[in-house]
Structure formats: structure tokens, C-alpha cells
Amino acid sequence: MDELNVVKVPLVVKDNACSTLLLSAQTTTTTLTTPNFLGYSSCKNSPVPTNATINDNQLPMPVFSKLQNPLPLHQPKDTDNTLCTTDKKTCSQINLCNGELKGNNTTQQNQSPLPKVQNKNSPNDQKKGTISLSHLPQRPPVDIEFRDISYSVTERRLHGVKTILKSVSGKFRNGEITAIMGPSGAGKSTLMNILAGYKTSQLSGSVLINCNERNLRRFRKLSCYIMQDDVLIGNLTVREAMMVSANLKLGKNMITYAKSVVVEEILDTIGLRESVNTLTCNLSGGQRKRLSIALELVNNPPVMFFDEPTSGLDSSTCFQLISLLRSLARGGRTIVCTIHQPSARLFEKFDHLYLLAEGQCMYEGRVRGLVPYLSSLGYECPSYHNPADYVLEVASGEYGEAVQKLVQAVKSGMCKKYTHKDYGVDLMAVNDIIKGGRNDIGKGSSTNTTNDVSTANEEMLSKQFVSITENKDKLADLQPPQPQAKQLQNSDRTVINMPCTNGMSNDDSCSYSSSKGGQSQNAVSGGTNAMVGCMTSLLDSHESVVTLPNKTGFPTSSWTQFWILLKRSFKTILRDRMLTHLRLASHIIVGALIGAIYYDVGNDASKVMSNAGCIFFTTLFTMFTAMMPTILTFPTEMSVFVREHLNYWYSLKAFYFAKTIADMPFQIVFSSVYVLVVYCLTSQPMELERISMFVLICVLTSLVAQSLGLLIGAGMNIETGVFLGPVTTIPTILFSGFFVNFDTIPGYLQWVSYVSYVRYGFEGAMVAIYGMDRAKLQCSTIYCHYRSPKKFLEEMSMDNALFWVDAVALIGTFFALRIIAYFVLRWKLHMIR
């Protein structure tokens, strides 16, 4: 069976998604030589007989869905364009699933997300665009085990310590979707943050990855955390957001075309095809959630954490989403979700349940073991009652002091038997149900109230929420992945043998067929699972987590990260029409207004005070218009940054430099436009040197103000920032030298004026206008006290001021604030943990 099986029908590679498998849509019956369950030809050992004939309505989802959107079909003459024609090229389709060209298994392949994209200069002389693509990087499957995790926080107000998690242990396996449930405040998010590596301080216990002590840095590269409030950059389209993710996460080894193929495949898979050109701010809640998942799927993380993924979604979208997560799990991933109160239909979609109450574990095991477990302890889930609701009622104390009883039961090992993945699998019984069409709902509710429930009753109870219509799915889903993996060990299918050093047997899920097991399951289970099965499987990988190179860096260099983020920032600023256009318009309009008010006062000795007011207002305006938008927008950008940084997209350094540089050109242009409008309308001296100096000092003031806004935005939330920004500015305005002369300020307060950047801005602007031995002003009245500009500067205590000192002071303040803001961001990141 080493011979490669070939699909006879023409297969056409789609231009922008080479992996799209097209079967002839013109016929309703398609003959395949060797399709696997998913309709993709397999290389070897296909479980389906050769020359099978399948009808469209038998075609599994991926193929069928392509048929519904037929692309130009043709019989390619050039065999390079076919996916499966010759031995060497045959495996393309399955490679799309498993990311590997057979016989091309180098260490490098295993370690990096390498596309196998034929370039122009391919030695095989293949046409440009001909692709044999490993569409996702290869990653090993991961089991997470945690032992005796305790977590406490110090409550300063109460001078005490609050213990949030009390010695909890458990294990989340690859190939499964785990729900962490419990009443509000039980510690679900805390546990997940700890497992995801977001919280690392004030905790004890150990987290094991594939039975080995977790290397946090390595683990963070293998995992992603999708938060409840999926903050996305609103002004990017779905495709653009995905490309940013791909560019950052897939590294420079992959050419742009290959990345776009990856992106298109994921978007197809996750159901965002229709929305690729929609701005993310216009997506629905469910679409946003799916995009959040798609963004993280780009580098194929084997572990995905979801904080309340269903919050804010309607029941149908919830169901679709959890089905999607389940399919991702079936691809070999470890999916962990916190969830509040799932419906019965949603609840049964989970494989594994971890129940927390008061920071302790109340149950850990199969979802279908929950009802029997509760029943065995005397808590009978009433008929037709959602077990998820019931267990939360129990955990909330509605049925008496149950928490300690259940916690003790867990500690004494009573729920051990429910943790086995084969628990409750009784295929015969399910078959009977299918045949007989009996609805067993309610049967299990029975009258059994004793603690010692018989096995038969337990199984009956476990089927309480299995609807008859879904029993076929169940049959497939209930198949444990492990035996299949074992069965495949001698075939060409890859089984990941993960090291088990602590005495655990392989039965304890340390071995798992990473990708195809998932596919097969999906194929059987069909529906949503099948739709995403192949595309989203973990890939064949001979590496294990412990042998992964201990590289600490990001997938791309700092320079690349900076460049990608800078381009993204530019794009989002330009597209933020409301803010960017408003900023520009406000600078022009206010400039014109000020110009109209102080029209032609610049050279009039009788209006020197008015002109000083105009200069002072100009300084203030450039300051406020630079600071406030940053205070308002930066906290939102911070949320995106925290998510992306903690999911290992890029470094803080790259983000910060990009952020710092991206907005500067806009600020410089806006401030300059305003200053020039005012300068001209108020008839200030038309000397190039003075104009340049005046514009420069105003721009510098605005950049310093922007830095202050960045600092406040980095350290505070919007509400606090909006208050703190203007409040901290008031003293700097007071000590600017406009309201009170420097000489008039009491000696012990004079130092404040040295830290007032507004003072440097105003002083520099005054020197630019009235300094440098400017000639006497025109006097339109009988007597003008300040005909001599020098005299006026003396009056303002600015006669000894040097423009360049003010400019350098502003530049220094700019750098100081930016550096402080950087460290505030670092501190914030540290505090999150």
C-alpha cells in the first residue's frame, strides 16, 4: 500500500487558495480513485475502497462546499497545476491537511512553518504559483496537567491575604474541549490565567506540559488566549487583520503569497469568507469571535484558551462557535474554555468538565459523567433539567452545603472513573437507541435516590441529554481518539509519542494521532466538525514539546515587527476618518477663528498684549489637541497590544517604537497647518527664520503633550486619563509665564516653572516673534508703551531667554516622557501577571 492513490478527476488549484480542492461540479456523480472520508485523496492506507463512487450529497463538507462555489474548472494540461498526478506531487491534498510532503521530513520542517511554495526558480521548473503548501506550521499536541495549584492575592485594605484557588489539580488533554465552570467568583478566570501563563506570581503548585515541568516561554509560544472582550483594530478589514497576523506569526521564511493562502484557508474554514473585506468594527459579535480565533489559528497553536467565548452571543451562534471549538479540538488541539451557564445542547458539546466552587474543584471528568457523579452523592438532577444549570445550583448552595461534600469526594478520588475518556461509551447501547428510536431522556432521572447507583443507571443517566437525533454524531464523537491512534501506529499515519516520565501509562493520553485521527473523527461525525476538520488539524509532527528548540525570540525580527506595526498604525490612522479628519479640520477652523479674532495684530505695538495672548493660545491649542486624542485612543490600543503581545505576536519594543513614530507625522502636519494659518492671518513677521522657529517650537510643544498623553494612556484607563490629562496640565499652564511673570513667582515655587513644558513652548514662541533684536513695532495710537519688542520681553521676564534652550528642553522632555511611558507599559505587562 505504499503506492500513492490518485484522484482521477481533474483537480484545479485556485489562484489565491491553492489548497482548494475542486472536483468537477458539472457532474453530480464524481468518481474518485481513493478519497478519504473528507473527500481528500490520501497518500496511503486510505480507509475507503478504491474506485468508490460518491454522489454530491455524500461528499463531505469541504468538497461539497467547494462545489457550491465552483471556480473556473478546466482540465489542466500542465500537470504542475494538478494536486495529485504524479508520485511526487500526489500528496498535495493530504498535505494540505497534514502540512507535510511525505519523504521530505527534515528537522527544519518540523520546527518552522515552512511553506513548500515553488518559486519562479524552482529546480523542477514548475510554474510560478504552483504550490505544494504546508498550510499551517507543524506543532506537537499538548496535554496540560496541573497539581496543587494555590493562588492568593494580598488585599492591602484588609491587610490580609485572600486565597482564590485552593490546591486544585487536574488534567486537560489534547483532542478534547474542556469547560471550566462554576459560580461567579469561583476562580475560573484565575485558573485559566494561571494555566495560560498570564499569572505567574503568588501561586504555588506545578503545571506540567506533556508530563514535564512547564517551560513558560516555550509554552506561551504553543498556546494562545482569546479573551472575552475581543478587542480588534476596527479600521482594518478581516483580510488585512489576518495578513498582519500571518506576517507577524509566520515569519519571513514564508513568502507573502503563501501567507495569503494560509489566511484564505483559515477564513474559509472559519466561515468568514463573506466578510473578508468588511472592516472589523462592522463585524457581528459572532464574527468578531471567529476572527479572534482565526487570528490566533494562523500559527496553529496546539493549546487554545477561551475566556467565556459565548458571552454576548445568541444561542445559535454559541452553538456554532462551540462546534467550531470542538472541531479544533478534534484536530488534536487542547481547547479550554471558561463558560458560565451553557444550555444543555451546548453543554454536551464539551468533552471534559472542570467544576470549580470557592476556589476548589467540585468535579473533574467527562461531561456525561457529571449526572451520575452527582447522583452517586445524592444530588439527583431532575428530569428535563439542564445538568449545567443543576450543577451550578448545587455549587451555589441551593441544595444545602454541597460544595465541601463534593470537594471531599473529588479529593477521595470518587470522580476518577468519570475522567477516563471512554467513560459512558456504550456503542451497543447507542446503536440500540438509534435502531429503536427510543428517547431515553427522563429515563435516567429515575427514582434512584440512593448514593449507590448501579452502573447501568449511571450510564442511563449519562445519556440524559443525548437527543435521539444526534445519536449518530454521538456515535462518532464517542469514539475515543486513542485506540485509533494506536491502530494507526504501524501505518503511515503519524502518532505522536509524547514522553511520559512520571509513571503515567500511554493510556493516559500521552499518545495521540495528531491530525488524521482528528480528521477521521470529523469525517464520521460530519456537520460542522467535518467542515473544519481537515483544515484545522494539528499537523503531523515528530517533535515533542520537550524537544522543541528553546528559542526565546518572536517569529519575526524586531525590525520586521516594527515595520509591520508601523504600516498597520499608519493605515488605521488614515482610515479613522472621524478622528483624523476631525483633527485636521479643527486645526484649520480654529486657526482661522484665532486668525480672525487677532487679525493683523502681529506688528502693532498697541496690541502687543493681545498678540501675546494669541501666541499663548496657540501654544495651548497645539498642546491640548495633541494630548487628548492620545489619552482617548491609547487605552483601546493597549488592549489590542496586551492581547497580541501575550499571544507572542511581537515585542513591546517593536510596538512602542511603531506607535511612537506612526502618529508623529500627523501631529507635525496638523500643528504646522494650524500655526501657519494663525501666523499669516495675525501678520507676524514674515521672516523665514522666525516662521521656522515659531512652527518648530509649537510642533515640539505638541509632541511633548502627545508624549504626556501616551504616558497617561499607558498608565490609566480612559476615565481617569480624561480627568488626569487636563488636571496635570493646569499647573504647567500657570507656570508658563503668561499669567504670572517668572520674577513674581515665589522663590520656593520657581522650580515648578522649570518642569513646565508649556513655559518652554510659550517662551520659545515669544522669543521667535519678539526676540533676536526685532525692529520697533508700528504704533497706531498716540503712545505705545511696548514699541520696542525687547522692552516687552523684559516685562515678561523673557529678555534673557534663549530659543535653543527652550527647544532642547522640549526635546529632552519628549524623550524623557516617551521613555517613562515605555517603562509604564512594561510595568503594566508585569502587573497583569
Ligand SMILES: Nc1ncnc2c1ncn2[C@@H]1O[C@H](COP(=O)(O)OP(=O)(O)OP(=O)(O)O)[C@@H](O)[C@H]1O
Ligand atoms: N487582584 C485581586 N484582588 C482581590 N480579589 C481578587 C483579585 N483577583 C481576583 N479576585 C477575586 O477572586 C475571585 C475569583 O475571581 P475570578 O475572576 O477568577 O472568578 P470567576 O470564576 O472567573 O468569576 P466570573 O465568572 O464572575 O468571571 C473573585 O472573588 C474575585 O473577586
